[in-house]
Amino acid sequence: MTPADLAARLGIPSGPLFFPVTAYGPDGAVDLDTYRAHVRRGVEAGAAAVFACCGTGEFHALTPEEFEACVRAAVEATQGRVPVLAGTGYGTALAVRYAKLAASAGADGLLALPPYLVIAGQEGLLRHYREIAGATALPVIVYQRDNAVFTPETVVELARTEGVVGLKDGLGDLDLMQRTVSAVRSEVPGDFLYFNGLPTAEQTQLAYRAVGVPLYSSAVFCFAPEIALAFHRALESGDRTTVDRLLDGFYRPFVELRAQGRGYAVALVKAGVRLRGLDVGEVRPPLHEPAEDHVKRLAQIVERGYALLAEEGK
Numbered sequence: 001m002t003p004a005d006l007a008a009r010l011g012i013p014s015g016p017l018f019f020p021v022t023a024y025g026p027d028g029a030v031d032l033d034t035y036r037a038h039v040r041r042g043v044e045a046g047a048a049a050v051f052a053c054c055g056t057g058e059f060h061a062l063t064p065e066e067f068e069a070c071v072r073a074a075v076e077a078t079q080g081r082v083p084v085l086a087g088t089g090y091g092t093a094l095a096v097r098y099a100k101l102a103a104s105a106g107a108d109g110l111l112a113l114p115p116y117l118v119i120a121g122q123e124g125l126l127r128h129y130r131e132i133a134g135a136t137a138l139p140v141i142v143y144q145r146d147n148a149v150f151t152p153e154t155v156v157e158l159a160r161t162e163g164v165v166g167l168k169d170g171l172g173d174l175d176l177m178q179r180t181v182s183a184v185r186s187e188v189p190g191d192f193l194y195f196n197g198l199p200t201a202e203q204t205q206l207a208y209r210a211v212g213v214p215l216y217s218s219a220v221f222c223f224a225p226e227i228a229l230a231f232h233r234a235l236e237s238g239d240r241t242t243v244d245r246l247l248d249g250f251y252r253p254f255v256e257l258r259a260q261g262r263g264y265a266v267a268l269v270k271a272g273v274r275l276r277g278l279d280v281g282e283v284r285p286p287l288h289e290p291a292e293d294h295v296k297r298l299a300q301i302v303e304r305g306y307a308l309l310a311e312e313g314k
Helices: 003-009 032-045 064-078 092-104 122-135 152-159 174-187 201-210 225-237 240-258 264-275 292-313
Strands: 049-052 084-088 109-112 140-144 164-169 193-196 215-218
Touching (some): 064 084, 122 152, 152 174, 201 215, 240 264
Parallel strands (some): 049 084, 164 193, 193 215
């Protein structure tokens, strides 16, 4: 699948990119029925693609067997309506193994998370992602964050690598992203996809769009799809009034709450899904559950977000 093919399948600019949480039952085991329901609801709500078992889906906490079962369940739940991309990561050998498991489970693509623990140089990082890309026929999106930060020259080489179709940025260095977009545009003919992968990406998407990054992941879509869709529509149509209203009244308070605890980029989202009526269980260690008063504050923020939508509809 070429970048253009993947872009077309992602429905650009038809909807947000959905990163479902992974559901666990009371015994802590993966709950595939609830997970399918969560994925199905997201697709029916208007997601452009499903990214299964990635950061929000606690990739780090899943065994290979659980990972493969969850990816397969996501593929079953979408029924071909939107593409399913799966996470992969750890060291190169394990990342290749997870890539192959994702392919066998029917995934349409991969999101390659940073390698585990090591701080590698550019040459080593390039080798790592090229081995992942060569392991299957699935298109690969490389996730820049933490210990996987690339020079523009390295991204040019990634863009020249067969199978690598895009870069997701979770670093937040807009100067670096502008130079990267410019370098790839100048050196590599054809399409290359860029994604804003910062936590609660809506908060920074106006700035990312300005440097040529049109796509973004939406954790909010997990628990408040109507709010995420309203923001996406307003962004695409140039409705700055609605964008600013949602940023000021919902997204900024949510981001400020998210900053109150480590791991809240996942744990708070999972709490939000439970608040909306789907019991997806708690996060697995080493993450921890949000404080009770933070969950109450989250409920108030979500209520305010939906009130803003109601006011907009008047």
